[in-house]
Amino acid sequence: MIRSACSLTLGGGTWRFTQLSSGVLGGYQTTTALGKDYAARGAENGPLGYPTKIVDCTSDCRVPFENADLSQSQGVVLLIQEPYRSVAIGIATGDPVCGIAGGRCRQTFTDSVAYKLSDGTGVAVSGTIRARWTALGGETGSLGFPLANAVSTASGLQQQFQGGYLAEGYAPYGSPRPVVVIKGGILGRYLITGANTLGAPAEAETCNAAHNLCSQGFDNGRIWWSSAVGAHSVLFIGFLTTYQNRGAATGPLGYPRTELQCNGPNGGCHQEFRSGALWSPTSDWGSAFGMYGMATHGAIGGKYASLNSAWGTLGYPSYEEDCPVSTICHQDFRNGQIWWTPGTGANMLRGGIGAAWNNGGQLVGFPTQDEQCSGPRAGCYQWFQKGIYWWSSQSGVHPVKDGFKAAYERLGWAWGRLGYPTSDEYWTNSGSRQDFQGGSLLWNWNGYAIVIWR
Structure with a gap:
């Protein structure tokens, strides 16, 4: 390589300038401690080679050469070799120290501490x-040694250590952001979901020993961890607002069991929790449905799951569960309802029977089973506490209850000669009457049913 050099004496001493064939111009002051040390090492013809930058060394300084750096602090000159010179920031404050755990060597600098790993x-x-890591005990603290250099993500800086990560988010509007530890199961989920999705950590991990839960907030979501299912995130572009409004992991839904999934009918989204789920019929989180979602939980949520949830007959929930009294709850879905009482459990209402019951048919009590469509000629029926609803395309929907129910049962229900009911019970001069396809039942004043065949 062709090089050139010249000297220039100024009021502050003698400078020696060199230029490499690449055009890089370097220089050093020959009368400083660093210049004398460099000359003692053979100057340009020694192992350091030519300087590659012009640095004023009248005070503390660090001069890069072709093969290593020299650092001067308070008249003491130290050598900085690879791999320290490539990663360290600042002026060296000591020579490398080896024999550290794991076959490491360490060299300290004014603005960093650098390690040479066993490889x-x-x-x-x-x-x-570094300040946060030092406050946590440095290499002997909970985080241990660094495993990689800090990297920049869309949300800030993060660095990997033996015991976890330290992350620092970018400060908006010049406001400071804390350096936060991410560790354990929450770290594992953070790495899977990604810093670009979750953003920078907004707070330290907190734990609730009574519920065996830990969680940590990030700019775009939160991660919950439990020993039962591990760590899962709930995203702001998702159900985070709804979930936290319901008490989050200590509320009725419990901790998350899955990540957000947007594979539902028509591109809808859902997320499962320990005791329920949240549903949105769309992945458009700016819409009214998408922004909030609807929860299913408890006995009604269990029934909904048994009916294949949004993929089943009922479709997506359209309202939250409503419990007008503590012993009666119901929830509306796009294609029906689920009603629950302690005595009947949770059962589905839908279609014509559901519409008739909601339109004043509650005198038969609450459903004790789902609709059954095994009647003759593709008809359906559903049992309630005090009666039974029957439907067919030819006869419509009608309840049979009280004494008529017992008589109708003896005559074989819809499979018998009477067929399906064609009217509700009504009053005549002779007593209460109900019409069927094959005749009528008359409940006379003597207290028994009479069959009137067609």
Whole structure:
């Protein structure tokens, strides 16, 4: 390589300038401690080679050369070799120290601490991450040694250590952001979901020993961890607002069991929790349905799941569960309802029977089973506490209850000669009457049913 050199004496001493064939111009002051040390090492013809930058060394400084750096602090000159020179920031404050755990060597600097790993590579810790790491005990603390250099993500800086990560989000409007530890199961989920999705950590991990839960908030969501199912995130572009409004992991839904999934009918989304789920018929989180979602939980949620949830007959929930009294609850769905009482459990209402019952048919009580469509000629029926509803395309929907129910049963229900009911019970001069396809039942004043065949 062709090089040139010249000297220039100024009021502050003698400078020696060199230029490499690549055009890089370097220089050093020959009368400083660093210049004298460099000359003692053979100057340009020694192992350091030519300087590659012009640095004023009248005070503390660090001069890069072709093969290593020299650092001067308070008249003391130290050598900075690879891999430290590539990763360290600042002026060296000591020579490398080896024999550290794991076959490491360490060299300290004014603005960083750098390590040479057993494979010869270098890592350094600097800036606010170094300050936080030092406050946590440094290499002997809970985080241990650095495993990689800090990397920049869309949300900030993060660096990997033996015991977890330290992350620092970018400060909006110049406001400071804390350097936060991410560790354990929450770290595992954070790495899977990604910093670009969750953003920077907004707070430290907190744990609730009574519920065996830990959680940590991020700019775009929150991660919950439990020993039962591990760690899962709930995203702001998702159900986070709804979930937290319901008490989050200590509320009726419990901790998350899955991630957000948008594979439902018509592109809808859902997320499962320990005791329920949240549903949205769309992945458009700006819409009214998408922004909030609807919860299913408890006995009604269990029934909904047994009916194949949004993929089943009922479709997506359209309202939250409503319990007008503590012993009666119901929830509306796009294609029906689920009603629950302690005595009947949770059962589905839908179609014509559901519409008739909601339109004043509650005198038969609450459903004790789902609709059964095994009647003759594709008809359907459904049992309630005090009666039974029957439907067919030819006869419509009608309840049979009280004494008529017992008589109708003896005559074989819809499979018998009477067929399906064609009217509700009504009053005549002779007593209460109900019409069927094959005749009528008359409940006379003597207290028994009479069959009137067609």
